[in-house]
Amino acid sequence: MYHTVQLYTFVPSKSKVMAGRPKIFDEQQAIEKATQIFKNKGYDTASADELLNAMGIGKGSFYLAFKGGKQELYIRSLEQFSQNFYKNFSEQLSKSDNEIEFIRQFFLRLAEAHDCDKERGCYLGNALVQLSEKDNSVKHVSAESLKNLQHIFAKAIRKAQYNREIKNTTDAEILGWHLTNLWNGLHVTRRMENSPEVLRSLIEMNLKILE
Known part of the structure; x- marks a missing residue:
């Protein structure tokens, strides 16, 4: 535009x-x-x-x-970042040979990420932690972002269950929310614990639901 x-x-x-x-x-x-x-x-x-x-x-x-000044710019920034992040993530996921493994690696790379980058979506994660409860517009963008991420995860899990690539038969929607909660929570945990070893162990434990 x-x-x-x-x-x-x-x-x-x-x-x-x-x-x-x-x-x-x-x-x-x-x-x-x-x-x-x-x-x-x-x-x-x-x-x-x-x-x-x-x-x-x-x-x-x-x-x-x-x-709306700086506030409107920030909201537009989050919306644009969110759209690009989910578009890229969805495209890469659909092109991968193994979608479940792609999701695993997506999370495991979070343990090593020291800088904010678009591939891991930490700009959105930081907004969730910092401002989602202070501003209704940020809260709305954040809620929509989490729903988009959950939808992507659930779709991939449902496909893997159908193809018997994972044994877990729990509702794909619930598993998708579990992973979304993990992604969201990691942005909080990383503010207190930045050890790649600790974060990797935490992630691996949560990713057992994809076995």
Whole structure:
């Protein structure tokens, strides 16, 4: 989506205001750049100047595109990140030779992850931990994100049960929520315990439901 912002140019010879060329910016790219600031600084400490500099736009353009200011930008950032994360995750999962093994490795890599990255979705996880109870809009985005993740897990588990790739016959929806709860909980646990060995043991214990 692109926003067109009308600027004005002063023409000295006539001293009249004339319409200048519209300034066009890629909204998705601007939001993606703002997301990097939110990742690194957090919502509360990310300043307006840092966000505007990263996005490469002025205040006028910013408030035309994001009338709700910083809060709206943050919500849009979470929504865009969420859409990209689940789209990529679903595509990679469907292309994998073994979907259950792909899910296992997805979780096991969380034990080694020191930095926030889009492949593991920790930007969403951090938002769940930090702000979901403080802001209803963030809470809504977070709830939808968890439902999307649960749906992906449940679909893969149901398929594996049908093909007898796993022995566990528990309702796939429940197992999907178990994995979603694990993903959500790991973002809390990592704030207190960052030992890869401990996290890996915890993950492996929870992943026994996929045997």
